[in-house]
Amino acid sequence: MKLPKIATVWLEGCSGCHMSFLDMDEDLLNIFSRVELTDSPITDFKDFNFQDVALGIIEGGIANEEQVEIAKKLREKSKILMVWGDCAVFGGINTLRNAFSTQEILQRGYIETESTVNGAIPVHESLPVLLEKALPVNRFVTVDVYVPGCPPSPDAIAYCLNEILQGRIPVLPTDMMHFD
Amino acid sequence: MEANTIKITMDGKEIFPEEGMSILDAARQNQIRIPTLCHHPDLSAFGGCRLCMVEVDGAPRLVASCVTPVRDGMEIITSNEKIIHSRRTILEFLFAERNHNCMICPDSGDCELQSLAYELQMDHLTVHSSFDTFPMDVTSPYLALDHNRCILCGRCVRACREISGARVLNFIHRGPDSRIGFDFDDTRGESTCHACGVCLQTCPTGAVVNRYRTHYSVKGHDKRQWRKTESCCPLCGLLCAVTATTADNTLLKIEGNLVKDTDRPDGGQLCFKGRFEVLKTKGERLTCPMVRNHDGNLEATDFQTAMDLVSEKLNTIRDNHGKDAVLGLVSSMCNNETLGQFKDLMVRGWHSGAIDTLDGDHFRTLLKTRRHLPGSFDEASWKTIPDSDFILITGASPGRTHPAINSLIHKTILEKNIKVAVIGNSNPGLPMTSFFLPITREQEPLLIKAMLKHTVEIIGSPAQKAPDWNRICKETDLIDSAKLLNDSGLDKASKMQFQEMVKAYATAVTPLIVTGEGFTGTNDPSGLDDLLDLAMLKTYPSATRPGIILLKPFGNSAGAWQTGIPSIEPLSGSVNWKGGLFILSGEEGEAHILSGPASAVDFLAVISPFFPDPLARRADILIPAPTWMEEDGTYTSLDGRQTLLKPKLYDPPNHIQHMQDILSSLAEKAGWIPA
Ligand code: SF4
Ligand code: SF4
Ligand code: SF4
Ligand code: FES
Numbered sequence: 001m002k003l004p005k006i007a008t009v010w011l012e013g014c015s016g017c018h019m020s021f022l023d024m025d026e027d028l029l030n031i032f033s034r035v036e037l038t039d040s041p042i043t044d045f046k047d048f049n050f051q052d053v054a055l056g057i058i059e060g061g062i063a064n065e066e067q068v069e070i071a072k073k074l075r076e077k078s079k080i081l082m083v084w085g086d087c088a089v090f091g092g093i094n095t096l097r098n099a100f101s102t103q104e105i106l107q108r109g110y111i112e113t114e115s116t117v118n119g120a121i122p123v124h125e126s127l128p129v130l131l132e133k134a135l136p137v138n139r140f141v142t143v144d145v146y147v148p149g150c151p152p153s154p155d156a157i158a159y160c161l162n163e164i165l166q167g168r169i170p171v172l173p174t175d176m177m178h179f180d
Numbered sequence: 181m182e183a184n185t186i187k188i189t190m191d192g193k194e195i196f197p198e199e200g201m202s203i204l205d206a207a208r209q210n211q212i213r214i215p216t217l218c219h220h221p222d223l224s225a226f227g228g229c230r231l232c233m234v235e236v237d238g239a240p241r242l243v244a245s246c247v248t249p250v251r252d253g254m255e256i257i258t259s260n261e262k263i264i265h266s267r268r269t270i271l272e273f274l275f276a277e278r279n280h281n282c283m284i285c286p287d288s289g290d291c292e293l294q295s296l297a298y299e300l301q302m303d304h305l306t307v308h309s310s311f312d313t314f315p316m317d318v319t320s321p322y323l324a325l326d327h328n329r330c331i332l333c334g335r336c337v338r339a340c341r342e343i344s345g346a347r348v349l350n351f352i353h354r355g356p357d358s359r360i361g362f363d364f365d366d367t368r369g370e371s372t373c374h375a376c377g378v379c380l381q382t383c384p385t386g387a388v389v390n391r392y393r394t395h396y397s398v399k400g401h402d403k404r405q406w407r408k409t410e411s412c413c414p415l416c417g418l419l420c421a422v423t424a425t426t427a428d429n430t431l432l433k434i435e436g437n438l439v440k441d442t443d444r445p446d447g448g449q450l451c452f453k454g455r456f457e458v459l460k461t462k463g464e465r466l467t468c469p470m471v472r473n474h475d476g477n478l479e480a481t482d483f484q485t486a487m488d489l490v491s492e493k494l495n496t497i498r499d500n501h502g503k504d505a506v507l508g509l510v511s512s513m514c515n516n517e518t519l520g521q522f523k524d525l526m527v528r529g530w531h532s533g534a535i536d537t538l539d540g541d542h543f544r545t546l547l548k549t550r551r552h553l554p555g556s557f558d559e560a561s562w563k564t565i566p567d568s569d570f571i572l573i574t575g576a577s578p579g580r581t582h583p584a585i586n587s588l589i590h591k592t593i594l595e596k597n598i599k600v601a602v603i604g605n606s607n608p609g610l611p612m613t614s615f616f617l618p619i620t621r622e623q624e625p626l627l628i629k630a631m632l633k634h635t636v637e638i639i640g641s642p643a644q645k646a647p648d649w650n651r652i653c654k655e656t657d658l659i660d661s662a663k664l665l666n667d668s669g670l671d672k673a674s675k676m677q678f679q680e681m682v683k684a685y686a687t688a689v690t691p692l693i694v695t696g697e698g699f700t701g702t703n704d705p706s707g708l709d710d711l712l713d714l715a716m717l718k719t720y721p722s723a724t725r726p727g728i729i730l731l732k733p734f735g736n737s738a739g740a741w742q743t744g745i746p747s748i749e750p751l752s753g754s755v756n757w758k759g760g761l762f763i764l765s766g767e768e769g770e771a772h773i774l775s776g777p778a779s780a781v782d783f784l785a786v787i788s789p790f791f792p793d794p795l796a797r798r799a800d801i802l803i804p805a806p807t808w809m810e811e812d813g814t815y816t817s818l819d820g821r822q823t824l825l826k827p828k829l830y831d832p833p834n835h836i837q838h839m840q841d842i843l844s845s846l847a848e849k850a851g852w853i854p855a
Contacts, residue, residue: 086283089304090275091311093283099313133311138304146304150283177298179282180289 004054004165007039009074011067012094012134013060016151017084018042027158034165050077055164061087061094062135066128075141080164082145083137084157086179089148094134102130144169150180186252191259203245203256204232214258215267215296217274218333219246220382222438222448223342226334231270231296234258242266268300275302276309277356279328280385287386289401293331294385314359319369322391322456323380327359330387336360336379343382343438343447345591348373360387372611374579374587375452381435392459393432406432411827413454414513414735414808415767416582417818418562420450424809424829431809431829434458445566451583458809462766463790466804468835478802483837486803490761490785491849493800497759497783498530498850504756507781508535509774510745512734513765514839515813516823519736519743521843522763529850533747534757538773539733540746542700547748549705550648551712551726558712560692560719560727561819566592568727570688572681574603574711575624575698576731579610582818585694585731586610599688601681603627604698615681621698623668625707630661630668631682632714638686639717646720652713691718696731703750732818735767735808739816739823757781761846762795763839764788766807771795787842805839806832 010018018041022028037043038051048070050056056078062068075081086092097105111119137143147160156176163170185196190203190212197206202225207214218229227247234245235257242263245256257263274293282288296302314327332351337360340349348371352361362371380388405427412419413434421437421444434455436448469486470478481489497505508526510519526532537543551558565571565588579586590610592598601615602608603624619627633656646652665675685691693715699708715726732738740746760781764770766789778784778798785801786792796802810832816823832838847854 086281090281091309093281095279095281095309095311096284098311136305136309139308143304148303171301172303174298174301177301177303179280179294179297180285 003034003036005038005051006035006055006057007050007053007074007078008037008041008057008059009039009048009070010041011058011060011070011088011137012063013085013087013092015041015059017059017088017149017157020149020151020154021084021157024154024158027154027162031158031161031165048073050074052077054079056081057084058082058088058137059084061091062131062137062140063094063097063133064128064130068131068140071137071141080144080169081141082147082160082164083143084147084149084152086148086150087134088137089146090179091134091136092150098133102132105130147172149178153178186250188250188252188254188256190256197250199250199252201250203234203236203243203248203250203254206250207245207256207258212258214245215299216246217292217296217331217384218335220335220338222440223335223338223382226338229270229274229331229333231267233263233266235260235263264300267296268302269307271297271300271302272305272307274331276305276307278314278330279309279311285329285386286389287329289403291386292384310356312356317362317368318391319367320373320375320391322375322452323368323377324389324391325360325368326387326389328387329385330360331385332358332360333384335382335384336388339378339382343378344374344376344449344587345447345594346372346374346376346587347594349379372590372609374583374590374609375456376449376583376587377452377455378436378438378447378449380455381438390433390456390459392456402427409827409829410437411829412815412824413450413458414515414813414815414826415453415458416584416735417732417738417816418446418582418584419815419817419822419824419826420444420446420454420584421448422450422454426830429830431459434829443563445563446584446588449584449587451587453583462768462807463793465833466788466791466802467833468804470802472800478796478799483803483835486801487842487845487849490801490803491846493783494530494759494761494785494846495850498532501756501758503531504533505758506530506532506534507751507757507760507777508532508762509760509777510535510537510740510763511765511767511770512537512539512732512737512740513767513770513808514740514763515736515808515811515815515826516739516743517813518763518839518843519740519745521840521847523743523745524852524854525843525847525850526761529847529852534751535745535747536751537734537737537740537746538770539737539740541703541750542697542733542737543741543746544748544750545700545702545705545708546730546741549709549712551709551716558725559730559819560723560725561821562588562729564690564692564727565589565729566596568592568688568690568692569596569598570685570691571598571600571694572603572685572691573600573608573694574628575621575700575707576604576694576696577606577608578694578696578731579608581696581733582731585729589694599684601685614684615677617670617674617678617681619668619670624698625704625710626664626668627670627678628707628710628714629659630664630678631685632656632710632717633659633661634679634682635686635714635717638683644721646716648713648716652717685718688718690722691715691727693726693728694731695728697733700730700732729818736815738818738820739814742816742820751777759783760785762786762788763805764790764792764795766790766805787839803842804836805842806836810836811839 056074106121232245233242317325337349425432436450438448599614715728719727771792786799787803789807809829
C-alpha cells in the first residue's frame with residue numbers, strides 16, 4: 001500500500017513546533033506507520049526540491065527571501081498545507097523586530113551586541129536578504145490548516161494530523177487552542 | 181409576573197426581565213452567555229467593542245446587547261452563523277490592530293481577549309496585522325501600561341473615574357493613534373495616578389500589568405489550579421475587602437471587591453500597599469528557629485529546643501527577679517488573637533508588668549487628652565468622608581499611610597468640589613487642595629491653636645453650645661493668635677490663606693479633620709486636645725463624636741489599644757529588665773523601632789516571619805512565625821468599632837508553627853494554662 005507523503009519545513013521559528021511534534025509519544029509511532037515522511041528538518045534534509053506530497057507542513061514565519069521561495073514551492077507541491085505555531089500563524093515572536101528597520105536589526109545583532117568585538121554585517125550572495133518585516137505564512141501562500149501555539153501542544157498536532165489523515169480539514173477545538 | 185417585568189423571547193425561550201434592563205443583563209440573569217469585552221458588570225455601559233451583538237426581531241442590523249434595553253415582545257437571537265462571523269471579525273481586527281504576542285505577554289492565561297479568541301476558535305487572522313508599534317509606560321513602580329496590547333475598550337477610563345474617582349485616565353489622540361492617556365498626556369509617574377490598581381483589575385487584556393507579578397507562566401498559568409479566597413486587607417485599619425488568587429500556595433494577585441451595595445464608600449479600589457506591595461518580598465524568611473551559640477553566632481535548631489530555651493530563660497528571670505523583669509513588646513500589626521495570647525502569656529505566665537505595643541506612645545498621648553473615653557475611640561468613621569464639605573489634613577500623610585483615605589478625599593474633591601486644607605510639611609499628592617500651609621511638624625500645633633481661637637470668634641455665640649464651650653472660650657481668650665502665626669514662620673500670603681481657611685472651616689456644615697502621627701506621636705497631648713475641641717465646635721450638635729479621623733500607625737493599632745496592651749505610663753523600668761520577648765509581624769519599620777529596648781535586656785527572644793535586621797544582631801533566639809497572609813485572625817477597624825475576620829490567603833511554609841501554637845507552648849511552660 002502506498003502511504004501518503006508528508007514534508008515539513010522549519011522557517012523563521014525556533015524548532016519548538018518540531019519538538020512538540022516529536023513529543024507526541026505513542027501518537028508519533030501511530031502516525032509514522034501511516035505516512036511516508038519525505039523531507040523534514042528531523043531528517044536533516046537540506047535540498048528543497050520537494051516531491052508531490054499529500055501534506056506540507058511549515059513551522060515558522062517568513063522573514064527572508066529564501067523562506068518566501070520555500071513556502072511557495074512547498075505550497076505548490078502540497079495538496080494540503082498546514083502551518084504550525086504562532087510564528088507561522090500570526091508572525092509570533094519574530095514580529096518584535098518589525099518595530100525596527102532591517103539595518104538597525106543587523107547592526108544591533110552583528111556589531112553592537114555586548115559580546116561582539118570587531119563585528120561586521122555579513123554580506124554574501126548565498127545569504128538570503130531579510131524582508132522589511134517578519135510575517136505570517138498566509139501573507140504569501142494559501143494555508144489550509146492552522147495550528148497556533150508557542151509551541152502548539154503535542155495533542156493539538158496529533159489531533160490535526162489524525163483529522164487530515166482521515167480526510168477532514170480540522171479547526172482546532174477551543175480546549176486545544178493556546179497562543180502561548 | 182412582577183409589576184414592571186416584561187416578556188421577551190431569547191433563543192426561543194420566554195423570559196421575563198425588568199423593564200429598562202439591557203438585553204445583556206437579561207441574558208445573564210437567565211444563564212444565556214453573550215460574549216463581551218468592553219462591558220464590565222461594575223462599570224457603566226459603553227457599547228464600544230460591539231462583541232456582544234445580537235439579532236433583534238430578525239432585523240438585518242445586529243445590535244449591541246450591553247447598551248440596548250429590552251422591549252416588551254422582543255425576539256432575540258444571541259448566536260447564529262452571522263453573529264458568530266461578526267464577533268470573529270471584530271476579534272480579528274482587535275488582534276490585528278496592535279501587537280498581541282501572547283507568548284511574551286504577562287497576562288497570557290488571564291486575558292479575556294485571548295479566552296474569547298479560543299472560544300470562537302480564532303485559529304488565524306484573515307485580516308493583515310499592521311505591526312505598527314505603540315509605546316509602553318513603565319514610569320510607575322507598580323503598574324505598566326503597554327499600548328501594544330490595548331484594545332481601547334475604555335474599561336480603565338471608566339474604572340478610574342467611577343471607582344477610584346481619580347479621573348486620571350482618558351482617551352487621547354484620534355483614529356488608529358487613539359491611546360489611553362494620563363491626565364494631559366503625562367506619564368503615569370508624573371500624573372495624579374495613585375496606583376490604586378482598579379484599571380489593572382478591570383482591564384480585560386495584558387495592557388495594564390502588575391509589575392510585582394509579571395508572569396503567570398511559572399505558577400498558576402493553568403486557571404483550573406487557581407484558588408480564590410475572600411479576605412480583607414489588615415494593613416491600615418480600613419480593612420478593605422479583597423479576593424486573593426493563589427495557585428500552588430503562591431499568591432498570584434489581590435483584587436478589590438467592586439460590588440457596589442456595601443456601606444463602604446471606597447468602591448473596592450484598594451491601594452498600592454494592599455494590591456501591589458503585598459506581593460513584594462519583605463526580607464529573608466526565617467525558616468527555622470535560630471539560637472546564639474557559644475561563638476556568638478546564630479545557628480539553626482528545632483522548634484522544641486527553641487521553646488524550651490526561651491521558657492527556661494524567661495521563667496528563671498521571672499523567678500529570680502520578679503515582676504517587671506520580663507519585657508514584652510508586640511507589633512500592632514498582629515491580629516487580635518495573637519495580641520490577646522501575648523498579653524496572657526506576659527501577664528499571667530511571666531508576671532510581667534512591662535508590656536507595650538510598638539505604637540504605645542501614640543496611645544498614651546490619646547489617653548492623656550481631655551476627651552478620651554476609656555474603651556472607645558472618640559472619633560468619626562472614615563466612611564463619612566464623602567459626606568463632608570471641608571476636610572482639614574494635619575499631622576498626617578494619608579497618601580502614604582492610609583492611601584484609600586487619600587483617594588476618597590481625592591474623589592470627593594472632584595465629584596463634590598469640596599474644600600480641602602493641608603497643614604503640614606508635605607504635599608499630600610491631592611489635586612486641587614484649596615489651602616496648603618507648609619510648616620514643620622513641630623509648628624502644626626501652633627496653627628491649630630490660632631485656628632481654634634479664630635473659629636470661636638467666627639462662630640460667635642451659637643444657640644446650641646458645644647460641650648465645654650465656656651472653657652474653650654476662656655482658654656482661647658488668652659491665646660495671642662498673631663504671635664502664634666508669627667512664630668509659625670508663615671509668609672504673608674500663607675497667613676492670608678490661613679484666614680481664608682479658618683473662615684471656610686468655621687462656616688462649613690459637615691467638616692472633618694484627618695490627623696495622625698504628627699499629633700499622637702508627641703508626648704504632649706495639648707495639640708490633640710486643641711484639635712478635638714476644634715472638631716467638637718463644628719460637630720456639635722449634629723453628632724456627639726468630634727468630626728475627626730485619627731490615622732493610627734499600624735494596621736491593627738485600634739485592636740491592640742483595645743486589648744489594653746500598651747502600658748498607661750511609658751515603660752521606664754529598664755534597670756529591672758532582664759529578659760525580653762518581642763513579636764514582629766514582618767511589616768517594614770518594626771525592627772528599627774525595637775533597637776533601643778533590645779539593648780536594655782540581657783536575654784532576648786524574637787518571634788518574626790523574617791530575619792529581623794538589625795534586631796537579629798542583638799537577639800539570642802529567633803523563632804519563625806507565619807506572616808499575616810498565612811494565618812486566620814481578626815482585626816479591628818481604624819475607628820475601633822468593627823472587628824472583621826481575615827481568613828488566611830494561603831498556608832505558611834512547612835515547619836513554621838502557627839503563632840497560636842508558639843504562644844500557647846510558651847504559656848504552658850510558664851505555668852499558665854488557659855481554661
Ligand atoms: S493581551 Fe491577551 S491577547 Fe494580547 S498578547 Fe496578551 S494574552 Fe495575548
Ligand atoms: S491606578 Fe487607579 S488612579 Fe491610577 S490610573 Fe489606574 S484607576 Fe486611575
Ligand atoms: S488599557 Fe485595558 S482597559 Fe484600558 S482601554 Fe486598553 S484594553 Fe481597555
Ligand atoms: S460588550 Fe457590548 S459593545 Fe462591548
